[in-house]
Amino acid sequence: MKRSPINEAQYARQDQECGGRIRCRLAHPCLVSGGNAIHSLVLSGGVALHALNIYIVTTVMPSIVRDIGGLDYYAWSTTLFVAASILGAALSARLLNRAGAGGAYAVGAIVFGLGSLTCAVAPSMALLLAGRAIQGFGGGLLYALAYGVIRMVFPAALWARAIGLISATWGTATLIGPAVGGVFAEYGAWRTAFWSLLPLTAVLAILALSTLPRTTSGTRGPLPLAQLTLLIAIVLVLSVSGTRTVIGEQIAGVGAALALFAVLVASERRATERLLPHGALSPRSPLAALYATIALAMIGMQPEIYVPYLLQELHGRSPLVAGYIAALMALGWTAGSMTSAHWDGGRARKTIAAGPFFGLVGLLTIAAFMPVISAGFAAIAVPLCLGIAAVGFGIGLAWPHIVTAVYAAAPAGEEEKAAASITTIQLFAASLGAALAGMTANLAGIGEGAAEGATSAAIWLFGLFALAPALGIVSARRAVGGSANRHMQNQEMH
CATH class of the missing domain: 1.10.287 (Helix Hairpins)
Incomplete structure (x- = not known):
């Protein structure tokens, strides 16, 4: 893997501090001590800010609508946020080249803060939607920059562990975000939810400017x-x-x-x-196979949005219980990343193909047990929860090593673009999967309001979407059998 000349001394120093120990754990001092600790804090902090905002706003949106109106545009709060996030992710590599890691992170944080401020003072839904779009753009920058900056501030031996840390941060936000948003909603203080993000944003911008590299590549060119x-x-x-x-x-x-x-x-x-980097659309390229694996994994996750509804409709679970059972998918992702982040060599490469297998088994398990209502929830709770967790676990297990393989397969000079494209593809595939999940659920009769419709939707949703990880197994095997595999092996030798 090509290393930036400006960081060669830093890499050598960090490699010496690690003592050549490649098999360090996610929480090994190599990652969370010395200069690496502050870098870990900044990178995970940017992801945490983006993730917490998503779950907090989802929780307080009903309160927002009751206060300022705009129910007809309720869904656009998410629509504009996601669209702007994809745009921010797509432009993150260019910003990184022009402003350096510290400057790029500071810009992302400032843009996110401006969006949060706009939402906090919004007197109408129109202005709130504008704020959400600005938030989304800044959040997309922060999320995508994390993958690009990892290559710049950590030695190769720590890349997978740093990616695992990011996954763990997102999983934690899945639990904390709704709870925090619930507190603000309970007291009717939805504006305070946005105000509370501003100090965190300011701290992130200051830390980024003072600790991350500021050197730029000077790369210029027209926008796509x-x-x-x-x-x-x-x-x-x-x-x-x-x-x-x-x-x-x-x-x-x-x-x-x-x-x-x-x-x-x-x-x-x-x-x-x-x-996208060169080769990303070539059917024989390992980079294309890796991107396809990422996209299929994200599509396979999207039936999760119906898990709370189906648990309430078919099994009589409370909204709180149903919500946290659905969160097992995100927790599984975190557990999978923390399990495999310290693996290397052939063991690490095998996770790329093993991850989709867990997703396939998990979705088929949900399809088999979610529609069963005659036996009572207690009889199906364990396999159902294990199936939900398995979907996330499979993605998390493979994720640190898929991202590392993308780094390795990227053409020379396009490493930052390849890293940023991970988030672009991830968000785009999630949007596609959510739309397909909605269409599938409606075609299966979920809108009829009866248990029969919900049962049919559960079977079709999780059964049909199991095709995504099944295809992911094929693309993953192609990826680990291609030149990305050889690049990773060469990286380990050096």
């Missing part, structure tokens, strides 16, 4: 405007189609999104300035 426009258009079309109740409109929306995607691929192939 055509691809960015098409990407955002696809996300907006998918988001809108997911809110429609007429099945024909949903199918038309997904069809339009697929057509736009075909245009996007054609534009990307012809463009001189690309959104």
Whole structure:
């Protein structure tokens, strides 16, 4: 793996501090002591800020609507946030090259803070939506920058562990965010929820400027405007189609999104300035196989959005209990990352192919047990919870090593673009999966309001979406058998 010349001395010093011990754990002093500790804090802090905001706002949105109105635009709070996050992620590599790690992180934090401030003072839904879009752009920058900056501030031996730390941070936010948002909602203080993010944002910006590298690469070039426009258009079309109740409109929306995607691929192939690194769209490229594995993993997760509803409708669970059972998927992701983050060599490479297998088994388990209502919830609780956790565990198990493999497979000079593309693809695939999940649930009859419709939706949702990790097994095996595998082996030798 090519190392930046400006960090060669830092790499040598950190390698010496690690004493050549490649097999350190996620919480090994190599990652959380000395200069690495502050870097870990900044990187995980940016991800935590983005993740906490997502779950807090989801919880307080009903209070916001009751106060300032705008129920008809309720879903657009998420739609604009996700679209802007994808845009921020796509532009993060360019910002990193021009502003350096410290400057890029500070810009991301400041933009996020401006969005939070706008939401806090918003007198109407229109201004709140503008604030959410600004928040999303800043949050997308912070999330994507984490993957790019890891390469700059940590030696290669710690990349997988740092990625595992980011996963653990996201999983923790899954639990804390709704609880914090619930407190603000309980006291009718939704504006305070946004105000509370500002001090954290300021601290993050200051730490980033004072501790992260400021050196820039000076890379310049035109923006891939055509691809960015098409990407955002696809996300907006998918988001809108997911809110429609007429099945024909949903199918038309997904069809339009697929057509736009075909245009996007054609534009990307012809463009001189690309959104993705070279080889990302080549069927034989290991980089393309890795990106496909990431996309399929994210699509396979999306039926999770219906888990709370199905648990309440079919099994009579309370909203709180149903919500935390659904959160087992995110906790499984965290557990998987913490389990494998310290692995290396062939053991690490095997996780890339093993991860989708856990997802396949998990989704089929949910499809088998979620519709069973005659035996009572106690009879199915354990296998159902294990199935939900297994989906997340499989992704988490593979995630540190998929990201590391992307670093290794990236063409020389495009490492930052490859790292930023991880988040772009992750968010885009999640949007696509959510729209397809909504269409599948409606076609299966979930909107009929009866137990029969919910039962049918559970079978079709989790059974059909099991195809995603099944295809992921194929793409993962192609990825670990390609040149990315050889790059990783060479990296271990050196």
